[in-house]
Amino acid sequence: MRVEDLVYFCAPARLVMGAGCRAQLPALLRRLGYRRGLLVTDTFFSGATPWVDELVAGGRAQGVELLVYDGGMPDPTTTLCDAATAAVRERLAGVPVDHVIALGGGSNIDLAKALCLTLPDGSAVRAFLGKIDAGTPILPLVAMPTTAGTGSEATPGAILVDPDNATKVAVMDNRLRPAVALVDPEFTYTCPPRVTADAGIDALTHAIESYLTLDSAIFDRGGEADPGYSGRNALTMLFAHESIRLCGRYLLRSVQDGGDREARIGMSYASVYAALSYGSAGLNAVHGIAYAVAGQTHLSHGTTNAVMLPYVLDALGDVRREEMLAIARLLDIAETDPDIAAARVPGVVRELVAAVGLPTTLRDCGIEQRDVDALVRDALDVARLAKAFPVPDVSARYDAMVRNAWAGTLTAEAGASVQRRRAA
Ligand SMILES: NC(=O)c1ccc[n+]([C@@H]2O[C@H](COP(=O)([O-])OP(=O)(O)OC[C@H]3O[C@@H](n4cnc5c(N)ncnc54)[C@H](O)[C@@H]3O)[C@@H](O)[C@H]2O)c1
Incomplete structure (x- = not known):
């Protein structure tokens, strides 16, 4: 205890941890009432690991449809976020998703956080630098880190490269903290x-x-x-x-x-x-x-x-x-x-x-x-x-x-x- 402390503690709503715990996710998605989601990842995970296919199949078995977007890149830029927003919205063709899942390092998680903000109405991510309005709709996020790590699965921010800024910029709000942080250490075994x-x-x-x-x-x-x-x-x-x-x-x-x-x-x-x-x-x-x-x-x-x-x-x-x-x-x-x-x-x-x-x-x-x-x-x-x-x-x-x-x-x-x- 420290007598002078003024605690304001925020964390992801659920933290699921343990080797192999990814197998629990499809049933959890269903329990949370999700039916149609977007899985944000990159081509390493969609091409070189079985995890994306396993999750899509597991979701289907639980009545949860998952669309895959594997355009994630290291150190996402505001430009990448906007291109991803446009590409995903085109694929959704007006049928919205009710959650976003991130699989990857901090970069994919941050891109997914940006999409939680931009997918509902197609805004540019820069519109959310600084303060985010209380009424802004934000999709819930499930974050699955594959590195150990950035900790983005527990934080309120997405860190982005902005071509017009000398330093990285942040999109930040406690509502961007993941609804579920699923930390399966087995995801990190392939890290070089x-x-x-x-x-x-x-x-x-x-x-x-x-x-x-x-x-x-x-x-x-x-x-x-x-x-x-x-x-x-x-x-x-x-x-x-x-x-x-x-x-x-x-x-x-x-x-x-x-x-x-x-x-x-x-x-x-x-x-x-x-x-x-x-x-x-x-x-x-x-x-x-x-x-x-x-x-x-x-x-x-x-x-x-x-x-x-x-x-x-x-x-x-x-x-x-x-x-x-x-x-x-x-x-x-x-x-x-x-x-x-x-x-x-x-x-x-x-x-x-x-x-x-x-x-x-x-x-x-x-x-x-x-x-x-x-x-x-x-x-x-x-x-x-x-x-x-x-x-x-x-x-x-x-x-x-x-x-x-x-x-x-x-x-x-x-x-x-x-x-x-x-x-x-
Ligand atoms: N939002 C936050 O709170 C927060 C905090 C710290 C850092 N960050 C951001 O996170 C980014 C860095 O994230 P990072 O260090 O996790 O790396 P990264 O996500 O940029 O990934 C780096 C590379 O490693 C690959 N990779 C990731 N996991 C792998 C695995 N299990 N096996 C094989 N390859 C793998 C990726 O495909 C990518 O090519 C930076 O952009 C940083 O600004 C965000």
């Missing part, structure tokens, strides 16, 4: 190492970032009566804590051996727990800067988070000392001196990023030094994330973190070495 690494670091980032974010008691909800994100509280921190522990134990294992069933299941839990934390607490600088890095480099979401995470941790040592020590213990940092243990966290996280094969500096991501100022500006422009960074001097720290990430400088690591030498 790079997708596993990207998604796994994304989950770790969600857990750590929301564990350290602004407290709910001082979070600016902007007068919103139904906020999607509202700062950390004891409940979100419980989930984040367990997620960090699971990532520490299973992330590297799942990348090194995709056939490690325990590690795959462990990361599926880690991803969901992280989403149950950040899906209410919210995120801040890692994602804010990562969106700007993605705008410049078009690197994947996990990669752009991975490169920033150590440097953001490095900048929070003074304001989140106790939590940093807890993270050190969760990551099994074998150091008895608490100050040294806490100071080692950014370096240990950077070693993990390198061990899963992701870049550890912005230079390695292809960013030129002359582009650093623009990067800082673009990142600060994502105001909803910048304002949740729990420091008094947000602009100055963004500037320092981006410069350190470009050069590969960790200040806490240097401090830890000095302390270790003194202690010896």
Whole structure:
């Protein structure tokens, strides 16, 4: 318990989890009263796995007709969403669907979220950037993640690339949280190492970032009566804590051996727990800067988070000392001196990023030094994330973190070495 907390906790209406649990879905769809749905996926799943055909046949046996749209692509753009809306509406020929199902990574889930908004009346998805009217009809969503993960199956947002914006944009509303999040870890067994690494670091980032974010008691909800994100509280921190522990134990294992069933299941839990934390607490600088890095480099979401995470941790040592020590213990940092243990966290996280094969500096991501100022500006422009960074001097720290990430400088690591030498 934390005495000052002001909890506003939101989650998917139903969370179904477990190896093989996808077999339960057709009967559940029928029980929920759905009769005609749209399955949003991509050609990997329709072509190389049996899951789409199995679901369509299972639905038919339960009297639920499913149309398949497999035009999903990594990092969906607003243009892709609008093209999908037009294509699906043409196929529906005026006979509406009563639900949408997403099968895939965060990209397919986000495309499906966009379609939940746009299919009812054919609007362009950009019409929903910013605020969504209370009267807007939104189709219910069943989200089945195949990566572990983005956590999009538990969050209120769809993250989209907008050709007119330097950073990614968000369509956000608590009514976009899935009616059903069905997390079958078996879906992740086919993930190649790079997708596993990207998604796994994304989950770790969600857990750590929301564990350290602004407290709910001082979070600016902007007068919103139904906020999607509202700062950390004891409940979100419980989930984040367990997620960090699971990532520490299973992330590297799942990348090194995709056939490690325990590690795959462990990361599926880690991803969901992280989403149950950040899906209410919210995120801040890692994602804010990562969106700007993605705008410049078009690197994947996990990669752009991975490169920033150590440097953001490095900048929070003074304001989140106790939590940093807890993270050190969760990551099994074998150091008895608490100050040294806490100071080692950014370096240990950077070693993990390198061990899963992701870049550890912005230079390695292809960013030129002359582009650093623009990067800082673009990142600060994502105001909803910048304002949740729990420091008094947000602009100055963004500037320092981006410069350190470009050069590969960790200040806490240097401090830890000095302390270790003194202690010896
Ligand atoms: N809405 C949210 O709350 C939220 C949160 C975090 C990230 N995101 C978004 O999610 C996207 C990233 O999602 P992601 O990391 O899950 O990757 P992804 O969905 O972009 O998928 C990457 C590639 O991996 C393939 N793939 C996915 N699962 C697979 C499997 N089981 N086997 C084989 N191949 C598989 C996909 O077909 C695709 O080609 C980004 O666009 C990011 O912005 C959204």
